[in-house]
Amino acid sequence: xxxxxxxxxxxxxxxxxxxxxxxxxxxxxxxxxxxxxxxxxxxxxxxxxxxxxxxxxxxxxxxxxxxxxxxxxxxxxxxxxxxxxxxxxxxxxxxxxxxxxxxxxxxxxxxxxxxxxxxxxxxxxxxxxxxxxxxxxxxxxxxxxxxxxxxxxxxxxxxxxxxxxxxxx
Amino acid sequence: xxxxxxxxxxxxxxxxxxxxxxxxxxxxxxxxxxxxxxxxxxxxxxxxxxxxxxxxxxxxxxxxxxxxxxxxxxxxxxxxxxxxxxxxxxxxxxxxxxxxxxxxxxxxxxxxxxxxxxxxxxxxxxxxxxxxxxxxxxxxxxxxxxxxxxxxxxxxxxxxxxxxxxxxxxxxxxxxxxxxxxxxxxxxxxxxxxxxxxxxxxxxxxxxxxxxxxxxxxxxxxxxxxxxxxxx
Numbered sequence: 001x002x003x004x005x006x007x008x009x010x011x012x013x014x015x016x017x018x019x020x021x022x023x024x025x026x027x028x029x030x031x032x033x034x035x036x037x038x039x040x041x042x043x044x045x046x047x048x049x050x051x052x053x054x055x056x057x058x059x060x061x062x063x064x065x066x067x068x069x070x071x072x073x074x075x076x077x078x079x080x081x082x083x084x085x086x087x088x089x090x091x092x093x094x095x096x097x098x099x100x101x102x103x104x105x106x107x108x109x110x111x112x113x114x115x116x117x118x119x120x121x122x123x124x125x126x127x128x129x130x131x132x133x134x135x136x137x138x139x140x141x142x143x144x145x146x147x148x149x150x151x152x153x154x155x156x157x158x159x160x161x162x163x164x165x166x167x168x169x
Numbered sequence: 170x171x172x173x174x175x176x177x178x179x180x181x182x183x184x185x186x187x188x189x190x191x192x193x194x195x196x197x198x199x200x201x202x203x204x205x206x207x208x209x210x211x212x213x214x215x216x217x218x219x220x221x222x223x224x225x226x227x228x229x230x231x232x233x234x235x236x237x238x239x240x241x242x243x244x245x246x247x248x249x250x251x252x253x254x255x256x257x258x259x260x261x262x263x264x265x266x267x268x269x270x271x272x273x274x275x276x277x278x279x280x281x282x283x284x285x286x287x288x289x290x291x292x293x294x295x296x297x298x299x300x301x302x303x304x305x306x307x308x309x310x311x312x313x314x315x316x317x318x319x320x321x322x323x324x325x326x327x328x329x330x331x332x333x334x335x336x337x338x339x340x341x342x343x344x345x346x347x348x349x350x351x352x353x354x355x356x357x358x359x360x361x362x363x364x365x366x367x368x369x370x371x372x373x374x375x376x377x378x379x380x381x382x383x384x385x386x387x388x389x390x391x392x393x394x395x396x397x398x399x400x401x
Binding site for chain 2: 009024034043104
């Protein structure tokens with residue numbers, strides 16, 4: 001079976017919305033998402049010829065996003081900037097910014113309760129819809145470890161929402 | 170993507186998720202980029218990726234952030250020959266990151282960690298050498314007091330290659346110290362190899378170029394490096 005060959009432009013056209021979302025839920029600040037997204041696609045352009053199709057294109061892209069978000073985080077530290085949207089307290093302003101933005105803000109707040117390993121599993125499985133096998137592959141951990149992280153992440157997210165929301169529905 | 174062995178996802182009504190979390194996840198799945206965001210991004214990337222289905226027509230209007238400019242200038246889109254040696258002009262648009270004209274001639278001083286604000290976790294400064302923020306190389310419009318970004322450093326290095334390869338090399342080394350695992354590491358090495366060659370430091374250029382080729386055998390810059398080393 002021949003594998004699909006991609007051009008970097010095709011990858012962009014088909015997956016840019018996905019990359020945007022992934023970066024957001026990796027905690028890249030909203031204002032910085034377009035810049036980091038560009039870094040991702042410059043990297044895609046540079047490496048697309050080496051993409052051998054052993055993993056899905058989304059898995060491959062996710063790894064590039066991970067690297068770009070991590071670099072961004074480090075640069076933000078160097079620049080003495082605020083690093084992430086994971087806030088200790090939710091900004092009140094988002095409540096008037098529309099339900100989707102508010103939902104994102106709330107979820108980012110809850111994800112802030114997780115360490116990176118658990119957050120990645122949660123985002124990949126619950127938001128990106130990958131299978132657990134794919135999740136384990138992306139994260140380079142045993143399947144059983146991914147399951148454990150997912151279980152723990154779910155509990156922590158629910159607890160964070162309970163704490164944050166109180167009686168809010 | 171469904172695997173029968175996977176647990177029900179929280180978005181699934183049969184899962185154990187609270188209604189609120191389920192609602193949030195449902196919203197988050199629809200939380201993709203807006204059309205306007207995609208068009209702006211597509212336009213900004215057009216010089217690198219070519220125009221495509223999204224927003225190609227708006228390419229000329231978009232700003233071109235520095236990182237993309239560096240990738241273009243170093244030759245990521247035309248790595249097969251020597252034509253990339255000329256720094257290509259950015260599209261007619263106001264770039265977000267503008268390289269300031271005067272750059273200090275002296276070699277950058279050893280990195281000096283700026284005084285960390287009290288709120289910064291101590292470990293955040295330790296793993297990386299701090300950039301030489303006392304050697305302001307470029308302006309940074311977004312963050313007036315910020316250290317130069319990767320793109321700014323390498324944009325200045327690329328711009329200096331033709332007229333002042335020593336400065337280009339110095340800026341490349343500054344980038345290496347500030348961003349040892351940076352996104353533009355390959356671009357930096359291409360600039361450094363070329364700068365060394367232009368300075369007549371042939372052995373150093375060759376050694377660095379060969380190290381690059383060994384580390385990145387499939388790099389889009391392979392042909393460029395080979396060309397500088399006189400192998401093509």
